[in-house]
Amino acid sequence: xxxxxxxxxxxxxxxCQCINCILRKESRIKESLLGIEDIQQTLMKIxxxxxxxxxxxxxxxxxxxxxxxxxxxLSIVKSAKNEGKIHKIALLTNAMKLSDNAYCExxxxxxxxxxxxxxxxxPDEHDWFTGVPGxxxxxxxxxxxxxxxxxxxxxxxxxxxxxYVNLKEMMSYIYSKWEDKVHIALNGTHFTGDAKDxxxxxxxxxxxxxxxxxxxxxxxxxxxxRFSVFLPLxxxxxxxxxxxxxxxxxxxxxxxxxxxxxxxGKATRxxxxxxxxxxxxxxxxxxxxxxxxxxxxxxxYGSGEILYYRDKLGLKIQGGE
Amino acid sequence: xxxxxxxxxxxxSEKLKxxxxxxxxxxxxxxxxxxxxxxxxxxxxx
Numbered sequence: 001x002x003x004x005x006x007x008x009x010x011x012x013x014x015x016c017q018c019i020n021c022i023l024r025k026e027s028r029i030k031e032s033l034l035g036i037e038d039i040q041q042t043l044m045k046i047x048x049x050x051x052x053x054x055x056x057x058x059x060x061x062x063x064x065x066x067x068x069x070x071x072x073x074l075s076i077v078k079s080a081k082n083e084g085k086i087h088k089i090a091l092l093t094n095a096m097k098l099s100d101n102a103y104c105e106x107x108x109x110x111x112x113x114x115x116x117x118x119x120x121x122x123p124d125e126h127d128w129f130t131g132v133p134g135x136x137x138x139x140x141x142x143x144x145x146x147x148x149x150x151x152x153x154x155x156x157x158x159x160x161x162x163x164y165v166n167l168k169e170m171m172s173y174i175y176s177k178w179e180d181k182v183h184i185a186l187n188g189t190h191f192t193g194d195a196k197d198x199x200x201x202x203x204x205x206x207x208x209x210x211x212x213x214x215x216x217x218x219x220x221x222x223x224x225x226r227f228s229v230f231l232p233l234x235x236x237x238x239x240x241x242x243x244x245x246x247x248x249x250x251x252x253x254x255x256x257x258x259x260x261x262x263x264x265g266k267a268t269r270x271x272x273x274x275x276x277x278x279x280x281x282x283x284x285x286x287x288x289x290x291x292x293x294x295x296x297x298x299x300x301y302g303s304g305e306i307l308y309y310r311d312k313l314g315l316k317i318q319g320g321e
Numbered sequence: 322x323x324x325x326x327x328x329x330x331x332x333x334s335e336k337l338k339x340x341x342x343x344x345x346x347x348x349x350x351x352x353x354x355x356x357x358x359x360x361x362x363x364x365x366x367x
Binding site for chain 2: 214237238239241242246285286288289313314315
């Protein structure tokens, strides 16, 4: 099966003020929305784009659960799914509103998957990231509710300065809560929007985090927790490479983005980050299988460590450069 | 030193203390297990 994604930003407002947000604060304050008609038009456009690819309809924001008509939108998309036009419905959410189980039950009727970013396993540290006291407890309850309601939950973990030394503790916490019921995506940070402005508080050189990342991945392997890595493979020991995404380039290359500001188009930012690789990676044997947000990271740290690990492992294709 | 044979990479793992095989194109792996569906906001501003 081949997939593509429809990244649908239905609103811009958010109930958190995460310092690593890839949107700027001003764009989160000024509300812009996609309504039911916009979603209907999107589905009609998709229907005309006949393709061998199955559509994953991924709804995000802002925080999509703040959209007044989220359930109406989900109902339409679910109808399209029942007609075979959509393969899967996913929701990118901070899960805080889903701590209300009555609301969570309604949302869960429509969605297959949810993606939630967890910044720390320590409430105070987590809430420092979000700028909202109590956000950790609400998020954990929201995740709990979704799992109980049958949603396939993906927990996104970022490699960031304040919490990278506690990565294994985070995995241990997740396992203690939900065992192997969640999938974990370990990601590099997109240093754009507010995250770019705050990068000195956020960014850590990946080679400095390597030992902590690998300890955390060993914990996941030992406990049979599903995970994916969206980090430069050359920095990780080959033991973990099999957990890099398969056919991700193809997935992004065939995906579309829909938002109130930009309308319907290709997922250009993701194409720029994940398809148009770092020039020194073009000659790496892993280029088709290694996916991470390299551009802003390399603007901060350069490409020296990538070059070092690439050459140490002998990954350069002969005749390149 | 890494060796490439077709779509298979043979590379030494310091963690495992042995050479391991890595498939560049692994049709047996399901993308369901590995997809990143967290990278949304595809048109976020710089």
